[in-house]
Amino acid sequence: MPEHEDMTTRCGFVAIVGAPNAGKSTLLNRMAGTKLSIVSPKAQTTRFRVLGILMRNNVQMLLVDTPGIFRPRRMLDRAMVAAAWTGAEDADITLLIVDARAGLTEAVREIVSQLAQRNRRVWLVLNKTDLMKRDALLPLTAELSGLLPVEHVFMISARSGQGVDDLMDRMAAELPVGPYLYPEDDLTDLPDRLLAAELVREQIFLQTHEEVPYAATAETESFQERPDGSVRIEVTIYVARASHKAILIGERGSRIRSIGERARKELSRLLDRPCHLFLNVKERSGWDEERARLRAIGLDDA
Numbered sequence: 001m002p003e004h005e006d007m008t009t010r011c012g013f014v015a016i017v018g019a020p021n022a023g024k025s026t027l028l029n030r031m032a033g034t035k036l037s038i039v040s041p042k043a044q045t046t047r048f049r050v051l052g053i054l055m056r057n058n059v060q061m062l063l064v065d066t067p068g069i070f071r072p073r074r075m076l077d078r079a080m081v082a083a084a085w086t087g088a089e090d091a092d093i094t095l096l097i098v099d100a101r102a103g104l105t106e107a108v109r110e111i112v113s114q115l116a117q118r119n120r121r122v123w124l125v126l127n128k129t130d131l132m133k134r135d136a137l138l139p140l141t142a143e144l145s146g147l148l149p150v151e152h153v154f155m156i157s158a159r160s161g162q163g164v165d166d167l168m169d170r171m172a173a174e175l176p177v178g179p180y181l182y183p184e185d186d187l188t189d190l191p192d193r194l195l196a197a198e199l200v201r202e203q204i205f206l207q208t209h210e211e212v213p214y215a216a217t218a219e220t221e222s223f224q225e226r227p228d229g230s231v232r233i234e235v236t237i238y239v240a241r242a243s244h245k246a247i248l249i250g251e252r253g254s255r256i257r258s259i260g261e262r263a264r265k266e267l268s269r270l271l272d273r274p275c276h277l278f279l280n281v282k283e284r285s286g287w288d289e290e291r292a293r294l295r296a297i298g299l300d301d302a
Contacts, residue, residue, distance in 0.1 A: 009179060010060070014064065017097070018099075019099070023099065027156070028063055030159075032054055036190070050065040052064075052065065055184055057172065059171075093122075093171065094123070096122055100131075100155075104143055115148055122150050129157060130159075131157075134155075195270065196263075196275075196277070200263045200279065204237070204248065216239045220235050238283075240283075240286070248281050
């Protein structure tokens with residue numbers, strides 16, 4: 001019998017949940033070996049569920065990166081938190097990512113309390129442990145384990161990759177036996193249109209400060225295949241105030257050019273073809289309370 005006929009396939013969903021800035025998106029990108037979820041040093045960068053499809057030997061691991069869970073205020077916030085819990089709802093395994101340096105914050109306590117009520121398989125993943133002494137991690141592990149039954153505890157650094165292979169090996173071993181749900185060469189279920197808008201939004205987070213990134217959203221208005229194999233993309237950035245629009249455009253258009261150039265390079269790399277990216281900035285007060293805007297960026301109504 002050929003070797004591949006004797007190989008049992010496994011497939012399952014792994015949800016990555018945690019407080020804002022715990023390192024969820026960095027971990028997803030590290031495990032996938034490419035950028036699937038945008039990352040910035042600022043909290044609450046991820047706004048909707050992102051699925052990463054990872055093959056490891058005969059196992060298809062479906063990694064669900066979710067927005068950070070926090071106390072919502074706007075409709076946008078409520079939709080983000082709802083997306084996080086929806087992403088975790090049907091997962092075979094839930095990874096609770098905790099920033100080991102920040103420890104057991106109030107936000108982490110709330111998430112732990114919710115997970116305890118939902119009776120899910122939870123693995124505790126302490127991130128950024130390369131920045132701490134191991135002795136300091138043991139009390140935190142004990143305290144978290146006392147609040148929530150966890151099957152396994154992993155100490156990793158998503159940024160450097162330390163401990164991530166061990167985590168992935170254990171995930172591959174414990175996901176259920178079953179057929180693959182996606183083609184083996186797929187990396188994500190994220191549409192290219194949404195990916196384009198997300199890469200623009202990532203540059204807004206990286207190149208602007210204070211409230212501007214949180215008061216802005218990006219939508220792909222047009223995504224046209226060209227005969228030469230390239231793609232022409234038009235993205236509109238909505239901002240809440242005229243002052244934000246001025247900041248994003250910059251002096252003589254310098255800021256918006258920089259955002260567009262860097263997003264275009266990243267998009268061309270990920271799509272593996274030339275991209276022509278055109279950006280437009282519009283003031284739209286209250287966009288974060290509009291259902292149509294939330295649906296456009298991949299969030300269901302909340």
